[in-house]
Each structure stands twice: as C-alpha cells, then as structure tokens.
Amino acid sequence: MAVHVSAPLSGTAMGLVDVPDPVFSAAMVGPGVAIQPERAPGTVVAPVAGRLVKLRPHALVVLADGGRGVLVHLGIDTVRLDGEGFTLLASEGDTVEMGQPLVRWNPADVEARGFSPVCPVVALDAATGAIGNLATGPIDAGAPLFTWN
Amino acid sequence: MPERRVTVASQVGLHARPAALFVRAAGRAGVAVTIAKAGSSPIDARSLLAVMSLDVRRGDEVILVAEGNGADAALDELATLLATDLDATHA
Numbered sequence: 001m002a003v004h005v006s007a008p009l010s011g012t013a014m015g016l017v018d019v020p021d022p023v024f025s026a027a028m029v030g031p032g033v034a035i036q037p038e039r040a041p042g043t044v045v046a047p048v049a050g051r052l053v054k055l056r057p058h059a060l061v062v063l064a065d066g067g068r069g070v071l072v073h074l075g076i077d078t079v080r081l082d083g084e085g086f087t088l089l090a091s092e093g094d095t096v097e098m099g100q101p102l103v104r105w106n107p108a109d110v111e112a113r114g115f116s117p118v119c120p121v122v123a124l125d126a127a128t129g130a131i132g133n134l135a136t137g138p139i140d141a142g143a144p145l146f147t148w149n
Numbered sequence: 150m151p152e153r154r155v156t157v158a159s160q161v162g163l164h165a166r167p168a169a170l171f172v173r174a175a176g177r178a179g180v181a182v183t184i185a186k187a188g189s190s191p192i193d194a195r196s197l198l199a200v201m202s203l204d205v206r207r208g209d210e211v212i213l214v215a216e217g218n219g220a221d222a223a224l225d226e227l228a229t230l231l232a233t234d235l236d237a238t239h240a
Binding site for chain 1: 161164165166168169170173196197198201202204
C-alpha cells in the first residue's frame with residue numbers, strides 16, 4: 001500500500017540533487033524531496049502518521065505503516081547547533097498523526113548562523129524508483145509532497 | 150562467526166553522514182553484516198532506519214558480525230570506517 005508523504009513545513013519544494021550535502025544530493029540515505037523553508041518562525045509537522053522513532057532537535061524519523069521510515073532533516077549540518085533554537089513539541093516514541101506539530105524553529109536564525117536551512121524529506125532505505133508524484137515549487141505544510149509505493 | 154568490537158569515533162555517532170557511509174559500505178560488503186550495541190539485539194547493518202534507530206553515540210562500543218566468504222575482510226573494512234571520525238573532513 002502506498003504511503004502518502006506530506007510536506008512537514010511550508011516553503012518551496014525542490015529536488016534533493018540541489019541540497020548542499022552529498023549525503024542527501026546523492027540519495028545516500030534514500031530518495032525524497034527537499035523543502036526550502038520560508039525564512040520565518042515555523043512549525044514542523046509530521047509528514048505521515050506513525051510512530052516517532054527518532055526525535056532530535058535537527059532531525060526526526062516517523063515510521064509509517066509497513067515499516068517505512070520518513071526522515072525530516074531540519075537544515076544541513078545543524079547537528080552542530082546542539083538543539084539551540086529548536087523547541088520540541090512531541091516525544092520520541094509517540095504515536096503521531098499526519099500534520100501533528102513536532103518542532104518549532106526559525107529557518108532565518110539557522111541561516112544567520114551560517115547553516116543552510118533547507119529540509120530534505122527522505123524515504124529511508126527506499127530504491128530511487130520507489131517514490132513518485134514529487135512536488136515542485138511553492139508548497140504549504142500538509143500538502144502532498146511525494147508518494148512512496 | 151567472525152566478529153569485531155569497535156568504538157565509534159564520529160562526533161555525531163552513527164547518524165546522518167557517518168550512518169549513511171557505514172550503511173552504504175555494509176551494502177557493498179557482499180556478505181550479511183549485523184551491528185549491535187552491548188546488550189542489544191543485532192540488526193541489519195544495511196538498513197539505515199535500523200542503524201539510526203540503534204542510536205549509537207560517539208564512544209559507544211558496537212559489535213559487528215558477519216558470516217560467509219569474505220566476512221573477515223568485510224568486517225575489517227567496516228570496523229576501520231567506524232573507528233574513523235567520518236565528520237572530520239566536513240567542518
């Protein structure tokens with residue numbers, strides 16, 4: 001059964017290939033879509049319903065039906081911010097609904113500190129051909145981002 | 150079965166780039182490899198989701214196990230990778 005992955009935040013959808021980190025641009029962790037976020041305080045929401053198996057300030061993984069893990073990475077190399085500027089709204093292990101608020105952050109602050117705030121949304125361990133209906137251009141949080149077949 | 154015990158050197162532990170590099174190397178190893186922390190169940194080293202969920206931090210000791218032809222060579226390569234700070238080249 002296909003998993004419909006929605007945008008975890010508002011911004012502009014773009015190909016992973018343009019993300020300034022080879023881990024994502026070369027799809028080493030899996031295929032997906034990146035979102036260039038609006039430069040304003042924002043809320044990151046769950047891209048799918050499932051279990052929040054990983055919640056760090058700068059990255060999270062929601063495990064959907066069928067054991068499919070969706071990774072949302074908030075900015076590039078932002079592990080180095082050590083959580084500063086991120087407010088967690090859920091706990092690791094929680095069962096979450098699609099669209100449920102998970103993290104508050106400000107992409108403008110991340111950028112001001114010298115990091116790219118672009119957010120890769122990745123189908124972990126998936127083959128490149130396993131995702132389709134990739135969104136491009138302006139997108140609102142909760143809108144369809146890609147389908148994982 | 151051949152195994153290696155190795156202390157993870159990467160600053161962020163087995164997440165993000167280090168995890169991706171490790172999983173990719175495990176996928177190319179040609180033999181099935183598992184990774185475990187002391188006291189945890191071994192998981193498939195080729196699954197990024199499983200490796201990230203294992204939540205390995207810098208300084209943690211992990212146990213790699215493989216079986217079959219080339220198991221020792223594969224374990225040596227993966228152990229070397231884990232003992233290297235994979236973030237060091239990307240400041």
